[in-house]
Amino acid sequence: xxxxxxxxxxxxxxxxxxxxxxxxxxxxxxxxxxxxxxxxxxxxxxxxxxxxxxxxxxxxxxxxxxxxxxxxxxxxxxxxxxxxxxxxxxx
Numbered sequence: 594x595x596x597x598x599x600x601x602x603x604x605x606x607x608x609x610x611x612x613x614x615x616x617x618x619x620x621x622x623x624x625x626x627x628x629x630x631x632x633x634x635x636x637x638x639x640x641x642x643x644x645x646x647x648x649x650x651x652x653x654x655x656x657x658x659x660x661x662x663x664x665x666x667x668x669x670x671x672x673x674x675x676x677x678x679x680x681x682x683x684x
Contacts, residue, residue: 599663607666611659614673615650621680622647646680 600606626643629635650673659665 603663604666607663607670608660611666611669611673612654614670614677615654617677618650618673618680619647619654621677622650625680625684646676 622643626640626647629640629643653659653669653673659669
């Protein structure tokens with residue numbers, strides 16, 4: 594069995610990437626909620642989805658345990674980057 598050696602800079606790279614993705618979700622959810630609420634007939638389901646998405650991203654950002662583990666940060670990047678891409682496709 595081969596043990597993979599980690600680059601000492603992985604922690605910094607992963608911290609920045611995870612934070613950027615989560616902050617991107619917060620910004621997207623806020624911006625899109627604002628735009629949706631300004632419509633003549635706002636889609637309440639969409640507003641609820643955006644609020645839940647923004648709240649979830651903020652919760653993950655505030656959870657300091659997420660940024661103490663390379664594996665947790667990799668999971669955040671993997672999961673939330675797909676969500677961010679999907680949300681951007683809806684625009």
